[in-house]
Amino acid sequence: MIEVRPAQHRGIARFDWLFSRHTFSFGNYYDPKQSGFSDLLVINEDIVQAGKGFDTHRHRDMEIFTYVIDGALEHKDSMGTGSIIEVGDVQLMTAGTGVAHSEFNHSPTELVHFLQIWLVPNKKSVQPRYQQRHFSRAYKQGQLRLLMSPDGDAEALAVYQDVRVYAGCFGDGEQAQLTLADDRYAYVHVVRGSLTVNGTALNAGDGARIRNESQIDLQQGHNAEVLVFDLRPQEQPGR
Template structure:
């Protein structure tokens, strides 16, 4: 069974310096029908103006992933990490027992466009941790590139949950099949472009939940490349 979540149905907040779309309930946007999906709690599509950002604030017991689409994201945290994240990188922060961090646009002249993802952990109170991994654009071209995994995998971040996260960029007409094991679920988010998923047409910002499906067949549509983010969930 496939359940579609259309981009236009997402929550939206425009603060001037921050333009944000919320797939699930977040901050002042509340929709009891969209509180998350399985362990996936947040997908925020954020555009932050040059020189602006989120000041130091605390998190605990959450797996937080950031994926930059355009621009630079500057990160600083209480574990001592001071980093800049760009496209084709994955950043993971396991908040665990508690961490304080800030996220700012790393440029004074250009906005930054990124996805922030929260995944509920399988265990609480663990030691906080941080990973940032870069990959080549070719690694996601017409194939699924693993970004995060519950088990250590070279080139992917390790998260404290039975969830894996993959990204793929599809050229027009290309076809990818992602098999789902028994009793697994999937959430596919279209970062940009147009695809069909098991025959359903999705466009930028749209998403689909897959329950009791044996596989997802993703086909690139339109005249330009498309990019999708796939969550494989217990």
């Protein structure tokens, strides 16, 4: 079963320096029917003006990852990490016992466009950690590539949760399948372009909750980029 979350139904936050769309309840946007899915708590699509960004603020006990769509994001944190996150980079920050960080548009002239995604961890009060890895478009073209997993196997980043996150890019004639184990859920988020998921058409910004399916079929891509989350079979985060 596929339940589509249309892009135009997402919450909106608008400031002079930020335009953000919220797939799930976040900040001043609250919808009791959109309080996350399985261990996915937040999917925010942010566009930040040149030279602007999020001042230093704190998190704890959350797995937070950033996926840059266009531009570059400058990261600093209380672990001493300073990095530039560019297109193709995946940044994963384990907040654990507590970490303070800031995220700013690295460019003085161009916008930065990115996703920030929060996963509820299965371990609390762990040592904070920072990971960053580059997954080029060519590497993701025509197939799903594993970005993160509990064990950090292959080229994946290690995440404190029973979740596997994949990314792929699909053009004309390209397709991919992902087999789901019994009693698993999945969530698909279309980063850009359009494609079909098990025959259902999705466009940029659309998402889909997937239940009781043994396989995810991605087809009919048009300049498509997609994230796929293989998740525990539960409706709400933190259960």
